[in-house]
Amino acid sequence: MGLTKQTGKDIAAALDERSRDVFRRIVETYLDTGEPLGSRNLSRLLASPLSPASVRNVMSDLEALGLIYSPHISAGRLPTQQGLRFFVDAFMQVGDLSHQERAEIDRQIRPAGTDTTMESVMNEASKLLSGVSRGAGLVITGKNDPVLKHVEFIRLEPTRALAILVGEHNQVENRIVELPAGVSSSQLTEAANFLNAHLGGQTLVELRSQLAQLKIEIASELDQLAGDLVERGLAVRSGESETGKPARLIIRGHANLLEGLAGAEDIDRVRMLFEDLEQKDGLIELLDLAESGPGVRIFIGSENKLFSLSGSSLILAPYRDSEERVVGVVGVIGPTRLNYSRIVPMVDYTAQVIARLSRKP
Known part of the structure; x- marks a missing residue:
C-alpha cells in the first residue's frame, strides 16, 4: 500500500532540508538511470557540503522511514515503492505543456x-x-452501442471469432469474442441468424436484456426439472459464472x-x-x-x-x-x-x- 495522506504529512514534517535533499537526489538518480546512488557519489551532488559518513547516517534515517532501501550489501540506495509515492506527492512539480x-x-x-x-x-x-x-x-x-441492423460471426480460431456489427447508419464495428469450446461454424451461423431475426432496431444492450430475461424464464423452468433430477440421483448441481460487459x-x-x-x-x-x-x-x-x-x-x-x-x-x-x-x-x-x-x-x-x-x- 502507498502512503496515506496523513502518513505522508508526518514524514514530510520529520525531514529536515538535508534529508530532503539526499532523498530527492536518490529518487532523481533512480528515475534518470535506474541505478542505486552511493554515499560517496551523493556527497558530491549535494548543494551543501556533506561527508560520505554523514550521508550514510541520513540514508539510515530515510531507510528507517521506509523511503529507500539497499538492493544488496555495500550497494547504494534506491527508493521503495512507498518512497516513490511520497516523492510524487510531496516533491514532484508538474509543469504545463508549451x-x-x-x-x-x-x-x-x-x-x-x-x-x-x-x-x-x-x-x-x-x-x-x-x-x-x-x-x-x-x-x-x-x-459503443449503436442500433444494429446486422450481425455476423467469422471464426478466427477454435475458441475465438470476429463479430461484425453493422449499425443502422452503416457504421461497422469489429469485436473479438471468445467462444466456448466445441462451438461449430454452423452454430455460429445459427447464432447470427437468430440475432438478426430478433434485432428489430434494437441495440446490442437491449437485445442482451431481452435474452437475459428469456434466460431467466427458461432457467426457472429448467430449475424445476433439475431439482427433480437431483432428487432422483440422476444429476448434480454446478455453478455458472457471468462475465462483465466488454x-x-x-x-x-x-x-x-x-x-x-x-x-x-x-x-x-x-x-x-x-x-x-x-x-x-x-x-x-x-x-x-x-x-x-x-x-x-x-x-x-x-x-x-x-x-x-x-x-x-x-x-x-x-x-x-x-x-x-x-x-x-x-x-x-x-x-x-x-x-x-x-x-x-x-x-x-x-x-x-x-x-x-x-x-x-
Missing part, C-alpha cells in the same frame, strides 16, 4: 487533411503516449516494456501484466479507477491490485462526453522509473484532445 507541445499532440493525433475516424484517433493517441514514455500507451473506450482496448508499445529487462523473471512479470489487461474485469476496473477521482491519477506498483505482480506504474486520465460522463481512459503503463513530471501533463492533454474530438458530430 504551445508547441500541445500543437504537436494535436497534429499527431489528428493529422491535417485526413478523414479521421475515432478508431484512428485512439490508435494515434496510443502510439503517441508509447513514444513519449518509452512504455506502453493505453487507450480504453467505453463500449470494453475495447487499444494498446501500443508492448516491446518497450521488454527493453532493458535483465532476466526471464522480469519478462514473465510484464507478460502477466498484459494477461491481466486482457481480462474484461481489468478493463472495467481501469475505467472505474479513472472515474473515481478528478484529473490524472498515478498508481505505483501494488497500489493497484491489477498490477500487484507486475512492478509497473500506471498513469491514467479519463476523457468525458458532453454531459461530463467518463466514456474512456488514456494512459501510460511503464516501469516505476517513469518520467512522471513530463508524462502526467501529456496524458492529461491527450485526454482533453480525445474528449474534444469525440464530441464532434
Whole structure:
C-alpha cells in the first residue's frame, strides 16, 4: 500500500532540508538511470557540503522511514515503492505543456487533411503516449452501442471469432469474442441468424436484456426439472459464472516494456501484466479507477491490485462526453522509473484532445 495522506504529512514534517535533499537526489538518480546512488557519489551532488559518513547516517534515517532501501550489501540506495509515492506527492512539480507541445499532440493525433475516424484517433493517441514514455500507451473506450441492423460471426480460431456489427447508419464495428469450446461454424451461423431475426432496431444492450430475461424464464423452468433430477440421483448441481460487459482496448508499445529487462523473471512479470489487461474485469476496473477521482491519477506498483505482480506504474486520465460522463481512459503503463513530471501533463492533454474530438458530430 502507498502512503496515506496523513502518513505522508508526518514524514514530510520529520525531514529536515538535508534529508530532503539526499532523498530527492536518490529518487532523481533512480528515475534518470535506474541505478542505486552511493554515499560517496551523493556527497558530491549535494548543494551543501556533506561527508560520505554523514550521508550514510541520513540514508539510515530515510531507510528507517521506509523511503529507500539497499538492493544488496555495500550497494547504494534506491527508493521503495512507498518512497516513490511520497516523492510524487510531496516533491514532484508538474509543469504545463508549451504551445508547441500541445500543437504537436494535436497534429499527431489528428493529422491535417485526413478523414479521421475515432478508431484512428485512439490508435494515434496510443502510439503517441508509447513514444513519449518509452512504455506502453493505453487507450480504453467505453463500449459503443449503436442500433444494429446486422450481425455476423467469422471464426478466427477454435475458441475465438470476429463479430461484425453493422449499425443502422452503416457504421461497422469489429469485436473479438471468445467462444466456448466445441462451438461449430454452423452454430455460429445459427447464432447470427437468430440475432438478426430478433434485432428489430434494437441495440446490442437491449437485445442482451431481452435474452437475459428469456434466460431467466427458461432457467426457472429448467430449475424445476433439475431439482427433480437431483432428487432422483440422476444429476448434480454446478455453478455458472457471468462475465462483465466488454470494453475495447487499444494498446501500443508492448516491446518497450521488454527493453532493458535483465532476466526471464522480469519478462514473465510484464507478460502477466498484459494477461491481466486482457481480462474484461481489468478493463472495467481501469475505467472505474479513472472515474473515481478528478484529473490524472498515478498508481505505483501494488497500489493497484491489477498490477500487484507486475512492478509497473500506471498513469491514467479519463476523457468525458458532453454531459461530463467518463466514456474512456488514456494512459501510460511503464516501469516505476517513469518520467512522471513530463508524462502526467501529456496524458492529461491527450485526454482533453480525445474528449474534444469525440464530441464532434
